[in-house]
Amino acid sequence: MSTIRIVLADDHQVVRAGLALLLGGEEGIEVVAQAGDVDGTLRAVLGHKPDVLVLDLNMPGTLTSLEAIPQVRTKSPLTATVVLTMQEDPEYARRSLRAGAMGYVLKESADAELVEAVRRAADGQTYLNPSLGARLVAMPEKPAGPPGDLSGREAEVLRLLALGHTNAEVGEQLFLSVRTVETHRAHIQQKLSLTTRAELVRYALDHGLLDDA
Structure with missing residues (x-):
């Protein structure tokens, strides 16, 4: 089995250190770079072309983390993004998945779920926090599409x-x-x-x- 190469992005150094220990201690997973803002994250993705980007949803930068997800897909099409966040609102999960994320994990559940989400994402599968998934299914979807005056x-x-x-x-x-x-x-x-x-x-x-x- 090939090693899953990860770029880890979070604006809190202590959190990054803990996540690096968690992920780096798993067999077949290697953290190849870390970043503390969106701009640094995009540079790291472009430079390393990792298998998975673990991305905090709230980071400083020219773009928001949510806006950066499609940029990651453009710069490195084979990189899967797993969002790691404190945002429990299912609408954020919906937006993240729409933007192209392959996983959505709550920080409070990172110990139990992040490794599984990373492995699934690297294998082309989607992972969504179970409780959020249930709420997302039950939540009516907001109308999609541009307004009528946009051709x-x-x-x-x-x-x-x-x-x-x-x-x-x-x-x-x-x-x-x-x-x-x-x-x-x-x-x-x-x-x-x-x-x-x-x-x-x-x-x-x-x-x-x-x-x-």
């Missing part, structure tokens, strides 16, 4: 931008000129009253545009 093409452009693609890459995938992509992006920002990429990513996550990404 299908604009929604597709927004989805690709939220996944971290440049205007040129979006144009290449959709067979559009860069100028046309820029025009679509301007219309999207005007219609949604959004200005930054981070706001666009958050909107795409909240409206389910990354569900099938």
Whole structure:
């Protein structure tokens, strides 16, 4: 069995140290890098291309942790993300899974669940904290999709931008000129009253545009 290589991201050094001991003590698991903010996490993922990223949901950085998940998928498609958090709200679990996370573990249950979540994620399987899973099933899903005044093409452009693609890459995938992509992006920002990429990513996550990404 090959070793599961992990990047560990948490903004509290003491927590990182404890998690590194927990994971590093398991057979077939190696922590290859650690990070304390979102920007450092993305650099570590790009540099190490780990099998699994264990990601705290609340870290400082240019992007939020939630917004970074699709960026991880873009920078390192073979890296599975396991979210480790104190957030017990099932909506955060839903958003994390929509963004592309393969696991959602509560910090209070890390000792019992994190190793299993990591192993499942490395094997291409999803892990969700059992109590949260039950609450998620029982919770009605919020309406997904863009508002009626956002066209299908604009929604597709927004989805690709939220996944971290440049205007040129979006144009290449959709067979559009860069100028046309820029025009679509301007219309999207005007219609949604959004200005930054981070706001666009958050909107795409909240409206389910990354569900099938």
